[in-house]
Amino acid sequence: MSRVGNNPISIPEGVSVDVQSDVITVKGKLGELSQSYDTVKITQEGTTLKVSRPSESKPDRAKHGLYRALVNNMVEGVSQGFSKELELVGVGYRASNQGQKLDLALGFSHNIVFEIPIEVKLETISEKGKNPIVKLFSYDKQLLGAVVAKIRSFRKPEPYKGKGIKFVGEQIRRKAGKSA
Numbered sequence: 001m002s003r004v005g006n007n008p009i010s011i012p013e014g015v016s017v018d019v020q021s022d023v024i025t026v027k028g029k030l031g032e033l034s035q036s037y038d039t040v041k042i043t044q045e046g047t048t049l050k051v052s053r054p055s056e057s058k059p060d061r062a063k064h065g066l067y068r069a070l071v072n073n074m075v076e077g078v079s080q081g082f083s084k085e086l087e088l089v090g091v092g093y094r095a096s097n098q099g100q101k102l103d104l105a106l107g108f109s110h111n112i113v114f115e116i117p118i119e120v121k122l123e124t125i126s127e128k129g130k131n132p133i134v135k136l137f138s139y140d141k142q143l144l145g146a147v148v149a150k151i152r153s154f155r156k157p158e159p160y161k162g163k164g165i166k167f168v169g170e171q172i173r174r175k176a177g178k179s180a
Helices: 058-079 141-153
Strands: 016-019 023-027 032-036 041-045 048-052 082-089 094-098 101-105 112-115 121-125 133-138 164-167
Touching: 016 041, 023 058, 032 058, 048 058, 058 141, 082 141, 094 121, 133 141, 141 164
Parallel strands: none
Antiparallel strands: 016 023, 023 032, 041 048, 082 133, 082 164, 094 101, 101 112, 121 133
């Protein structure tokens, strides 16, 4: 029995949902998202959405929870949005942006210039004496996660000094260095 899939999804004020036979479209104040689906049945009852599965087979049970979570993220995204904050830890690590281009100085011979998709809003904060912070905001949770993972892959946090790109508030597992 799916615990996630059986929960109903409440539709907040100002969000419209259009359910077709194989595509669901959600529109809100922040944007519009659509997702194709198969094997599950999505029904709208007033201000709630319910996802049901046709059988108890393993693939149907897996897709039941998956599509419920995807639709819930779409509804939450177009009504409130999602945000992530990255912190650059390291001497000389800098971040700046010009529009949708993120310019990162991460200790390589050249700066990394990364083009951010239009759906993701970008902001960089650089204060003297503090690590630079990159703030990202989007209504699409999947796209935001992919962009954050790509930025983080440029310089992952290392376990000895803790240098690299990490989430704000993330704890890095540290290792002891050489004992001489």
